[in-house]
Amino acid sequence: ATPRVKLGGLEPHAENILRSRRLIFVACGTSYHACLAARQVVEELTRVPVALELASDLLDRQAPLYRDDTCFFVSQSGETADTLNALQYAKRRGSLCVGITNTVGSSISRETACGVHVNAGVEIGVASTKAYTCQILVIVMIALKLSEDSISKGKRRNEIMRDLLRLPSMMRRVLREEGVIKNLARELAQETSLLAFGRGYNYATALELALKVKELSYMHSEGILAGELKHGPLALIDETMPAVVVATNDALREKMWSTIQQLLARKGRLVLLVSKGDDDILNYFNGEENDGRARIITVDTVCDCLQPILNIVPFQLLSYHLTVLRGFNVDQPRNLAKSVTVE
Structure with missing residues (x-):
């Protein structure tokens, strides 16, 4: 049924x-x-x-x-x-x-x-x-x-519904990666700026992770559509600029790989979110010449439209740890209210 x-x-x-x-x-x-x-x-x-x-x-x-x-x-x-x-x-x-x-x-x-x-x-x-x-x-x-x-959407709908049921266990696995994320937060805690790149379903992930970082840790951060990289943001990239790239495995993975290459060519300090088992990317950064050029977080692969639900979790944790390390209140950021009831 x-x-x-x-x-x-x-x-x-x-x-x-x-x-x-x-x-x-x-x-x-x-x-x-x-x-x-x-x-x-x-x-x-x-x-x-x-x-x-x-x-x-x-x-x-x-x-x-x-x-x-x-x-x-x-x-x-x-x-x-x-x-x-x-x-x-x-x-x-x-x-x-x-x-x-x-x-x-x-x-x-x-x-x-x-x-x-x-x-x-x-x-x-x-x-x-x-x-x-x-x-x-x-x-x-x-x-x-x-x-x-x-009728024509039946197969796709069934795939999505099947993966909906797999989400909770996958999310638990992301939460177990907290040690990796805490270490990453230590490396980033003194930074003044952070860029985040995504496209397709994960443009939202880039925007949302940047918002979480700014509203909690008070670090300047900006989410950018990866397709816009050449239209200005690339000028910001050098060996001091941390750049987060959401590059999990979906229809746009090849385009995201090209973004990663462009950031590497400008010596960007990369933080990558990639799919478990994406050996092309993982082996590339474990190889001799590129070892240490990127910090990597891995997540399970789920149906493309559900992937953003998983993908944001490591960055919610990252924002949490950044905020604690920087000495701020995670639950009550300054100048903000839970419910914005005034214009």
């Missing part, structure tokens, strides 16, 4: 959502990165164009929304001021509004026509970690739900 995705909160509106002209995901901060991580699989399975909007920017632009648009409002707390204002804006324009929150009875869950509860449990630290991975998961599940009548 094929596993099925059950999302009771979406059931009554699933057909309307699928008939939309556009699916628009509206969020801020880490929640926006979760939307970015899941965007490709939503496009692929539903075949409906997907737009991403930072809530504050949607409002600043007074962007056009229509009655045949479906807007998803993603917020851990369900109280984020900008996202809530964008929701009111979308309702006035007649769009179907769907909530994705981690808080039952929150403003966004009350004000939307339907929605999905993320069910990650209460998140106490200001920086979002488990809510992020669960938000990606929920958006992938929404894509699976919306495409359940598609």
Whole structure:
């Protein structure tokens, strides 16, 4: 029997959502990165164009929304001021509004026509970690739900659902690598800057790891789409600049390998996230001439659209250890609030 995705909160509106002209995901901060991580699989399975909007920017632009648009409002707390204002804006324009929150009875869950509860449990630290991975998961599940009548997508859907069940054990294995990550944090603790590169499903990983590093350890860090390397960022690379590259094994691995080569040629200090068993990369950096030119973290390979869920975990741990080593409070970074209820 094929596993099925059950999302009771979406059931009554699933057909309307699928008939939309556009699916628009509206969020801020880490929640926006979760939307970015899941965007490709939503496009692929539903075949409906997907737009991403930072809530504050949607409002600043007074962007056009229509009655045949479906807007998803993603917020851990369900109280984020900008996202809530964008929701009111979308309702006035007649769009179907769907909530994705981690808080039952929150403003966004009350004000939307339907929605999905993320069910990650209460998140106490200001920086979002488990809510992020669960938000990606929920958006992938929404894509699976919306495409359940598609015959052509059947094989792909089954692969994703099979791998969903394998995720918990893989995540436990990542958590066991904490020693490696702690050592890496020691090497990076005195740095002033960090660049992170990713593309495809892992562009979001690069952005999110950079956000975690900056919001917790107060180190300047920037997530960059690897395809943009030659359009400016390459100028920053020298033997002093730490560069994290998310290069796990997917359809874009060859392109990421080319990015690694370009960074090596400029003597960049590399930190690589690669798939276990990716012998080409592992052997290259264990060989005589390149030994020690990169710090390597390995993770299991899972279905491409679920890989970002695994890939962020080592960097959440890295941010944690960097913050402790630098002497700051991991749970309550300065100037920030858990729930951003003011504009």
